[in-house]
Amino acid sequence: MRNLLLVALLVASPLALAKTECTTADKSQWQDQAKFQEGLKAQGYDIKKFKVTDGNCYEIYGWNKDKQKVEIYFNPVDGKVVKSEIED
Template identity: 55%
Template sequence: MKSLVLSALLIAAAGTAMASPTCTAPKDQWQPEAAFKKNLETQGYQIKTFKVTKGQCYEIYGTDKAGKKVEIYFDPVSGKALEQK
């Protein structure tokens, strides 16, 4: 019984840790995707994948100017980085 409870707690904790940020601004206030990507590229990012998350944030996978792999969530209105993995 104890192992069942412990397993349930670990699964719940893992699900919480993997949740991505949520953005709530209406889409008509978002920066256009093309302009947003271009701005990131001028900062030295190389974007392999760009997407809108289920939480309605921009997310990129790629490399930074130092060549380090990045996964970053951005607010689509302000462009502020919300979380980096």
């Protein structure tokens, strides 16, 4: 039983640690962080936290225009949403 649990943990571990990758483009091609955030605010987002991830994404935590709590990963080159989670 212990060996089965160990095998299950080893198989699942890489999935749990998988990170969201947004771009491989050079950072010189990325949109300016401050301007990007201002654009989101103009769309109605209330940004609590903004960061650049290890997977080369702009990530925000906050609320959308409908006041739903969001976590969104954006491609910093073209601004497209790569991954999003919305709570009601």
